[in-house]
Amino acid sequence: MPQRVTMATVARRAGVSPMTVSNVLKGKQSVSPELRSRVEAAVAETGYRFNATARTLRSGRSGVIGLLAPGSTSPFSYYGMLGGLIAQEARRHGLTLAMESPEPGREAEIGAIERARAMSYDGMIVTPLAMGPEDGPLLPQDFPVVVLGERPAPHGTAHISLPNHAGAFDATTHLLERGARRIALVSGRPGPEENVLTRRADGYREALAAWGPEAGAPVLIEVQELGPQAGREAVRAALAQGRRPDAYLGITDSVALGVMRGLADEGLRVPEDALAMGFDGIPEGEFSIPSLSTIRPDHAWIARRAVDLLLERMGSDAPAQLGGLELTAPHTVLPRESTGR
Amino acid sequence: MPQRVTMATVARRAGVSPMTVSNVLKGKQSVSPELRSRVEAAVAETGYRFNATARTLRSGRSGVIGLLAPGSTSPFSYYGMLGGLIAQEARRHGLTLAMESPEPGREAEIGAIERARAMSYDGMIVTPLAMGPEDGPLLPQDFPVVVLGERPAPHGTAHISLPNHAGAFDATTHLLERGARRIALVSGRPGPEENVLTRRADGYREALAAWGPEAGAPVLIEVQELGPQAGREAVRAALAQGRRPDAYLGITDSVALGVMRGLADEGLRVPEDALAMGFDGIPEGEFSIPSLSTIRPDHAWIARRAVDLLLERMGSDAPAQLGGLELTAPHTVLPRESTGR
Numbered sequence: 047m048p049q050r051v052t053m054a055t056v057a058r059r060a061g062v063s064p065m066t067v068s069n070v071l072k073g074k075q076s077v078s079p080e081l082r083s084r085v086e087a088a089v090a091e092t093g094y095r096f097n098a099t100a101r102t103l104r105s106g107r108s109g110v111i112g113l114l115a116p117g118s119t120s121p122f123s124y125y126g127m128l129g130g131l132i133a134q135e136a137r138r139h140g141l142t143l144a145m146e147s148p149e150p151g152r153e154a155e156i157g158a159i160e161r162a163r164a165m166s167y168d169g170m171i172v173t174p175l176a177m178g179p180e181d182g183p184l185l186p187q188d189f190p191v192v193v194l195g196e197r198p199a200p201h202g203t204a205h206i207s208l209p210n211h212a213g214a215f216d217a218t219t220h221l222l223e224r225g226a227r228r229i230a231l232v233s234g235r236p237g238p239e240e241n242v243l244t245r246r247a248d249g250y251r252e253a254l255a256a257w258g259p260e261a262g263a264p265v266l267i268e269v270q271e272l273g274p275q276a277g278r279e280a281v282r283a284a285l286a287q288g289r290r291p292d293a294y295l296g297i298t299d300s301v302a303l304g305v306m307r308g309l310a311d312e313g314l315r316v317p318e319d320a321l322a323m324g325f326d327g328i329p330e331g332e333f334s335i336p337s338l339s340t341i342r343p344d345h346a347w348i349a350r351r352a353v354d355l356l357l358e359r360m361g362s363d364a365p366a367q368l369g370g371l372e373l374t375a376p377h378t379v380l381p382r383e384s385t386g387r
Numbered sequence: 388m389p390q391r392v393t394m395a396t397v398a399r400r401a402g403v404s405p406m407t408v409s410n411v412l413k414g415k416q417s418v419s420p421e422l423r424s425r426v427e428a429a430v431a432e433t434g435y436r437f438n439a440t441a442r443t444l445r446s447g448r449s450g451v452i453g454l455l456a457p458g459s460t461s462p463f464s465y466y467g468m469l470g471g472l473i474a475q476e477a478r479r480h481g482l483t484l485a486m487e488s489p490e491p492g493r494e495a496e497i498g499a500i501e502r503a504r505a506m507s508y509d510g511m512i513v514t515p516l517a518m519g520p521e522d523g524p525l526l527p528q529d530f531p532v533v534v535l536g537e538r539p540a541p542h543g544t545a546h547i548s549l550p551n552h553a554g555a556f557d558a559t560t561h562l563l564e565r566g567a568r569r570i571a572l573v574s575g576r577p578g579p580e581e582n583v584l585t586r587r588a589d590g591y592r593e594a595l596a597a598w599g600p601e602a603g604a605p606v607l608i609e610v611q612e613l614g615p616q617a618g619r620e621a622v623r624a625a626l627a628q629g630r631r632p633d634a635y636l637g638i639t640d641s642v643a644l645g646v647m648r649g650l651a652d653e654g655l656r657v658p659e660d661a662l663a664m665g666f667d668g669i670p671e672g673e674f675s676i677p678s679l680s681t682i683r684p685d686h687a688w689i690a691r692r693a694v695d696l697l698l699e700r701m702g703s704d705a706p707a708q709l710g711g712l713e714l715t716a717p718h719t720v721l722p723r724e725s726t727g728r
Contacts, residue, residue: 082521086524089524089525090524112485119467119470119486121468121669121671121674123467126460129460130460130461137490142487142502144487145460145485145486145488146483146484146485146486147474147486161450161451164449165507166506180423183430184427274670274674278674304674306676307676310676329615330462333463333616333619333648334648334676335647335676337648
């Protein structure tokens with residue numbers, strides 16, 4: 047076995063102190079160009095490599111956790127934003143976050159968790175689109191997993207969900223308080239299963255019912271997917287059919303931003319001609335013209351809890367034995383220009 | 388050693404065909420609830436796991452490649468978008484993409500490449516903010532790396548850069564063609580090193596010079612960072628000082644979207660009161676109000692070349708020996724509402 051090349055090896059070769067080697071490797075500007083080039087030559091000759099992770103690997107940990115987030119690279123991405131916060135939180139604990147965006151489907155999602163385990167990730171935060179409660183037994187029982195998101199989670203896992211019902215109730219009430227009386231929900235067609243769409247739709251309907259008859263009946267403007275282009279097309283199609291709500295509640299901020307763009311395409315202005323509101327609190331809604339009123343779940347809270355729960359499971363020999371846990375993030379109503387702030 | 392649990396083991400236990408097991412695991416709806424629950428019980432009892440990656444691992448490959456992209460989770464993220472395209476391209480080759488967003492700094496960037504190698508990633512696409520040409524010798528010589536982005540790349544690596552100079556030249560010329568005569572560049576203060584800021588600034592200045600004296604002198608409105616909030620604050624500060632350009636060229640789309648928001652804060656309208664243009668072609672610029680004119684590098688081209696070059700290096704025993712390669716992506720001028728389309 048070849049002798050291990052350490053920083054001291056490099057220092058001897060270059061005729062400098064290990065501290066100088068370290069300063070060069072850290073990119074410190076205090077080192078003279080001459081010393082720097084001697085050290086770099088010695089690094090090249092000895093084949094020395096940074097090895098910050100060696101200690102971690104010896105401890106049986108890789109120092110890497112995964113985030114499985116479908117669509118995390120889409121425009122106006124909720125999961126892109128959340129990934130940034132989780133990465134930051136992971137760094138506070140000396141961990142690196144690797145984000146993967148698998149193809150949709152149960153097998154792809156479960157396979158990605160299997161692969162993460164095989165790659166010696168220390169654990170995984172998962173936002174499933176397809177996996178459900180029945181998939182608990184298919185997950186590796188010796189691998190720490192925390193589930194985020196809007197579907198019922200696999201049984202026995204720790205699960206943090208968004209305030210879907212209460213948030214949509216509050217969003218609808220906010221639009222009613224601002225005077226809207228024909229509020230359309232812009233969303234996907236709800237399926238038979240309980241998920242983010244059905245929960246938010248329930249919150250919207252219950253708010254209308256609680257306000258009384260003058261709130262008007264629920265109206266769905268259907269989108270083909272939860273992105274800005276679909277929102278834009280849906281609102282244009284509805285206008286072409288002569289439907290003229292006085293407010294639009296986008297099922298996500300991304301859909302709501304598309305709704306505002308679709309209204310602009312038709313020469314209509316928000317909030318003058320109709321109010322618009324989203325759900326998620328992505329940062330892009332702060333910069334849109336008009337800025338977008340929304341429901342903001344406490345994303346920092348979610349990131350902190352997700353990493354804490356994962357660390358707890360990483361510290362256990364049998365993470366699955368820690369059992370199921372259901373948390374719902376707190377939220378605030380964030381009024382901005384699109385509802386006439 | 389315990390006997391390996393295969394799909395056939397599960398099928399025998401459940402008294403069904405392996406095809407039925409496969410259908411259940413793939414979530415197909417054609418399986419009756421009764422059969423489904425028998426299969427799921429057998430899966431739980433045998434401890435069977437999906438093992439799509441086992442074959443890959445036996446071949447000495449993990450099937451995972453990394454993308455190291457600082458700031459990939461920021462709002463209006465160029466790297467978020469590019470990550471999506473690279474993930475898609477990787478999937479076409481049966482590979483999974485893991486995105487990491489390290490802290491800035493040479494050591495963090497080089498350390499992340501080391502860790503990716505230790506984690507048995509098959510290779511890495513890197514967009515360094517801090518590593519430079521002198522760091523070639525510090526990179527693992529037996530690990531496939533392809534470099535994207537806007538800094539001079541480590542010597543000896545394959546490098547795909549953006550059309551910074553030509554793109555900024557074309558953007559400025561487009562603004563001049565639309566009648567602008569006092570065009571401000573909204574950008575960071577250029578340092579002594581050549582990078583994206585200096586290259587784009589050079590293209591901007593050369594376009595003004597090429598147009599002749601009526602194009603006016605170059606003007607820098609300085610941002611503290613390359614994000615929307617910084618663009619918004621910079622344009623408001625410039626207006627407060629009485630500076631009134633008739634066009635703004637944002638150094639990135641993200642900055643330009645902030646500029647438009649800053650103008651709206653002051654009651655100014657784009658394109659009526661001033662033109663605005665960005666650089667990058669992120670999808671968000673299609674949905675902003677007004678939509679954002681921009682320089683769009685061919686992102687699909689970049690993703691395809693990056694993965695192709697990485698695969699070439701993954702097929703080699705000594706990837707570093709394939710030598711240096713410099714490619715620049717093609718681009719198009721994309722006129723939209725913000726320059727009066």
